[in-house]
Amino acid sequence: MLHIHNVKKNFGQFTAVHSLNLEVERGGIFGLLGANGAGKTTTFRMILGLLTPSQGTIKWNGQELSYKTSDTIGYLPEERGLYPKLTVKEQLTYLGQLRGMKKSHILEAAEAWLKRFQAEQYLNKKVESLSKGNQQKIQFIASVLHKPELLILDEPFSGLDPVNVDLLKEAVKELNEEGMTIVFSSHRMEHVEELCQNICIMHKGKAAVSGHLKDIKRSFGKKNVVVHADFDLMYLTELDGILKHHRFTDGMRFQVEKEEVAHDIFQNIYNKGFVTKFELEEPSLHDIFIEKVGAANE
């Protein structure tokens, strides 16, 4: 288990992370969310031992983490940092050797990963000649080549096209099924919803919400009602308990204060025309994020 206990990080007078407490189960996928500047990267750097906490402890399986124990960790940094003049092979060999791997093992693992990412043709190409997305795939490979126990991915999907997002997502799922614990940050809520069982939304260095995603959704209470109909639904926005609404071509989505409001909506559309869809959806992570963090940012 990754155990972050009462961790604080000051940069001079400024506190980037305040008394943060987090537990990441071994073998889980954990999503760290937050607006720009919330403290995610600072937290990752402390986990990796690249920054020393001003207060508190970070332990992996009961052992305090430091730069020396970081071989058990893989890291995809937000600011991608490959050597542009090296070839992919040289780059991965160098980084693999830093992690204590043998050259033959590195090449074997690198070739398998490149094949999986449809990038085997880049093995002997210089990093600088690769597109941004392909460089990112190489950096991901560099972070998992040594089969770390704990993998930290800072914005792994940014800048990737949908095909590559899927390739990377599948790889993350598979590594997790093999037992790797994964912590990642993302601004894309749908990726977090798809991959994570547990999340933390950071806000100004503090954990604004954390826990099991299902429990968080349940406790949020508010739900969405989606109605598709062949008549105009705007009159429903006048009903009590409708918090937000969103119009689309053949219907509307209403955020309702509580489930009873969905009954009122249903009563009000009954007999008004042809209703092709009526669905009560649980709140999206996007809704929760906007409520907890968004309003303060706007």
Ligand SMILES: Nc1ncnc2c1ncn2[C@@H]1O[C@H](COP(=O)(O)OP(=O)(O)OP(=O)(O)O)[C@@H](O)[C@H]1O
């Ligand atoms: N070395 C540093 N010196 C001073 N302030 C810093 C330093 N590193 C980070 N900060 C500040 O700490 C705060 C948290 O930054 P951090 O990079 O952890 O945020 P983040 O959640 O990763 O944001 P983003 O989503 O934009 O990547 C920011 O206000 C940032 O300016």
